Amino acid sequence: MSEVLIVDDDHNFRETLRELLSDAGYQTLVATNAEEAITLLQTTTPELTLCDWKMPGGGGEQFLKSLQSEGLLTTMPVIILTAHGTGPNAIQAMQLGAYDFITKPLDIDLALATVARAIRHMELQREVEVLRQQRFRDRFVEDMTTSEEGLKPQLIGNSPAWIEVFKNIGRVAATDVGVLLLGESGTGKEVVARAIHQNSARSRRTFIILNCAALPPELLESELFGHERGAFTGAIAQKRGKFEAADGGTIFLDEIGELPLSLQPKLLRVLQEHTFERVGGTVSIHTDVRVIAATNRPLEDDVEQKTFRADLFYRLNAFTVRLPPLRERQSDILPLAEYFLARYAQRNQIASTGLAADAIMALHNYSFPGNVRELEHLIERAAVKAGGRAITAEQIQAELTKEKSSSPAVFDNQTAMGMPFHEAVASWERHLIEQALMASQGNKSDAARRLGIHRRLLYEKLAGLGIK
Structure with missing residues (x-):
């Protein structure tokens, strides 16, 4: 009692x-x-x-x-x-x-x-x-409780699909060939790119990350290659680009499929000749950089549609590593969850908690469309709710319910029939856009292709409909 x-x-x-x-x-x-x-x-x-x-x-x-x-x-x-x-x-x-x-x-x-x-x-x-x-606990959890290294992203897992990734890292890291990482959003492409760099001869030099979808074309060129003073409005001083800063090291270009067609010849030249000019400059600059690129969709489709150069694709695709989605490596869910729990505890300087048996079952019964990134955020939110105590299935299910409630609503034809014409059209547009974004894991360029519209038009629709 x-x-x-x-x-x-x-x-x-x-x-x-x-x-x-x-x-x-x-x-x-x-x-x-x-x-x-x-x-x-x-x-x-x-x-x-x-x-x-x-x-x-x-x-x-x-x-x-x-x-x-x-x-x-x-x-x-x-x-x-x-x-x-x-x-x-x-x-x-x-x-x-x-x-x-x-x-x-x-x-x-x-x-x-x-x-x-x-x-x-x-x-x-x-x-x-x-x-x-x-239960035998992996060494990474022990290391994390005592070392600042524990705060760094880790390659966690021993499923057959993930072991294959380890093997490919081992095959390619010591070489200097370009690598193309393929995988859905949230599968850990940046972590794998960093692991390739850390296991290469360039490990003591710079590792630089750039998301090609994060900047408009005019800023992206300056970020990659730098610019000279006066090259454009606002260029008040000379600036070194990522390729110059990464000399001797590695540059990771995420979402490479978003690289504008106008910049692709310049990237191809860097890969082939190791030279480039800053924006507004005439002097050729030599750089010794290894490029690791990543994409969450087949670039072959972009090549076929003439939105991505075939010669650049073949140059980037010298060695391919496919990252499996989390649903294909279920045995890795528990060690990943424990890793995120231990890292959360270390960052917040609190005692490390654990997962109740029913919570573990709830995690294994979920498909994780957002992959490892979704698991990480789910565990952190549940850990906040648990307050240093064991995480229960109830807390996991509460967070999963939130995920489902934020999913796009199903278009209701009967309701639309009772709307004014323009409202019904806007409702249908919202439904189509939300479905395309969900199918493309939030990638706007891919969603635009699925919808058969230009990316700029999609951005205008998103702003007009208030979709984030």
Whole structure:
């Protein structure tokens, strides 16, 4: 039978709550303020505490700070019950490690449900600790708790599909050939590019990243190749480009399919002759750079449609590494999730938590269309909710529900028939654009191709319809 400590200076409320908890099957202890409760905890270990926020002789703030200093809040949750249910109080209580914050007068059903959930959460926490001791943990988690290296992205996984990626890195890293990384958004192309660089003879030199879709063509050329003073309006000084800065090292060009056709000959020349001129310049600059490019769609289609030069494609495609989506490497989900949890704990200087068995099952039952990046964000959000305790299936499912609720709505033909003509057209356009964006993993150029419209028109539609 679980034991609950009640800390409240109001005798009538304390006794009423004690009776409610006893009727629900809990044993109870009582204290009238924080100091008395702290003394009581020296001789007994209840599974949960219900504590008032403001009390003579020390309230909830003092109680939480005392438990926090002793590191007890992850093993004995504290639920704050208070008539002072202001926003600042709630924020402060949660920052100090409270499990929950409930205002008076009490909703009895809510209070009892919260008590049951907190105690179950602690049971899951203990199960996680047992699983941790039983299960072999990869070296990367141990390293992360003691080293700044742990904050860097890691190549995590031992599934057959991911081992093939490791093998390809081993094959190509020591050479100086160009590499084309293929894979859906969020599969870890930047991490793989960095691993190739770190395992090459260039590892002591610069590794530079540039997303070709992040800048308009006129700025992209300057970023890649630099510019001379006065080359264009606003060019008040000479600027070195990425290729110049990466001399001797590696440059990673993400979303290479977005490189404008007008800049492709200049990139091809760098790859073939290792020379270029700054924008507005006439002096040829030599650079020794290895180029690793990445794309989330088949460049062969762009070559066929004459939006990507065939000679540049073949030059970039000297060696191809395909990165599998997370749904093809399910055995890597748990080690990845544990890695993200450990990294989250280190970054926020909190104790590392774990995943309850039902949470692990929930992760394995999800397809992760956003791949490793989606898993990372999901784990971080769930870890915030868990507050240093074990992450449960309930918290995972709550985050997955949010993901689904943000998905594009299905076009309702019946509703559209009742709209004015222009509103119905706008609704249909929104539906088509959202579906195309979802199918292209958010890649606007790919979405424009799917829709059969120019990319500039798509940007105008997105702005007009308020789609982010």
